[in-house]
Amino acid sequence: MPDDSSHKPTMVTCTAPVNIAVIKYWGKRDKDLILPVNSSLSVTLHQDQLKTTTTVAYCRDFEEDRIWLNGKEEDINQPRLQSCLREIRRLARKRRSNKDSTSDMSALSYKVHICSSNNFPTAAGLASSAAGYACLVYTLARLFGVEGELSCVARQGSGSACRSMYGGFVQWKMGEKDDGKDSLAEQVETETHWPELRVLVLVVSAERKPVGSTSGMQTSVETSKLLKYRADSVVPGRMDEMISAIKRKDFAAFAELTMKDSNQFHATCLDTYPPIFYLNDVSRRVINLVHRYNSHYGETRVAYTFDAGPNAVIYTLQDHASEFVQVVRHFFPAETNGGQFLKGLPVASTTVSDELKNAIGMEPLPKGISYIINTKAGPGPRIEEDSDLHLLGSDGLPK
Ligand code: DP6
Incomplete structure (x- = not known):
């Protein structure tokens, strides 16, 4: 001192x-x-x-x-x-x-x-x-x-x-x-440990402030049987599988567990009484986009996860980050007001093929996403x- x-x-x-x-x-x-x-x-x-x-x-x-x-x-x-x-x-x-x-x-x-x-x-x-x-x-x-x-x-x-x-x-x-x-x-x-891993934070333009996590989770503990099932019977096994996927740098396993766990968390929110909604229409479109993107390639290249709000956080590998950013840009054309759409780490420039656009097959939704922050794992x-x-x-x- x-x-x-x-x-x-x-x-x-x-x-x-x-x-x-x-x-x-x-x-x-x-x-x-x-x-x-x-x-x-x-x-x-x-x-x-x-x-x-x-x-x-x-x-x-x-x-x-x-x-x-x-x-x-x-x-x-x-x-x-x-x-x-x-x-x-x-x-x-x-x-x-x-x-x-x-x-x-x-x-x-x-x-x-x-x-x-x-x-x-x-x-x-x-x-x-x-x-x-x-x-x-x-x-x-x-x-x-x-x-x-x-x-x-x-x-x-x-x-x-x-x-x-x-x-x-x-x-x-x-x-x-x-x-x-x-x-x-x-x-x-x-x-x-895993230098290729990338994290894209998709900042969704939200109209209202959602229920805070402190009070939200308390209502879930008091009312959701699904939360109890999740805590007692799902998470313990999932923790072991997740640690093993990370240690092996097995992206497909990591990604699938990440998406399933985010989905189960939001399911417990819906099982809370009265229910809590954190995902909005843009969040659900991102979920569909990710699944269609992965199924087009026949492998899990990107994963989504959502916390107590509508923003999507995407985990992917460096090799796929630039294409996925372009896909997001295409399906959520931005109104950037002069600001950058992509902040943080730069990505290589790529174009999205018509084949991929057709395979995803969604109507573009202008202004759904304000901007993306591209980052990676970092120190404490x-x-x-x-x-x-x-x-x-x-x-x-x-x-
Ligand atoms: C959905 O840590 O914000 O982000 O302990 O009440 O302060 P308090 O809650 P907080 O909850 C975070 C919840 C979450 C999931 C997570 O980060 O694991």
């Missing part, structure tokens, strides 16, 4: 990634500790395309804990934020008292200022709570010198955040204990060494 006696704020800035589950987390057995009813597995996306940046500062002169998200001050008293702050301060105290009983713990009683922002538009409707809480916990830990297993803390901010604490392919083991100590994330493979949270990139100024307020 840096020198904390000064009146100048001491600060650390870190970044953390978004993750997209291929075996979905949906439902809690403990709402306060955020313990899930099933294990889940995700791919951590590359931070060059999607990341959260967070600066945390402490100073003896700060009068209260404060937080600013994407430029706006928010309520620091939210229970989940408080859980993360409390846990990190507790771990820091424990660590310091174990290590050196004479060490100065005054910084731990100082108030903190937190400032966080995303490098992607919040309006894109991409789950930002995972990257947000992972980044908060990682940055707090760095500032207070806490090391070791932190996914348990991030989990208490938002369940899916525990998986953003690692890069590559990550599982969240549901655990069995009532205190949640064994409900944590583990890396299955690093981000370099990291510290930002360049102090020019702190989001807080030397007065401890957002720059």
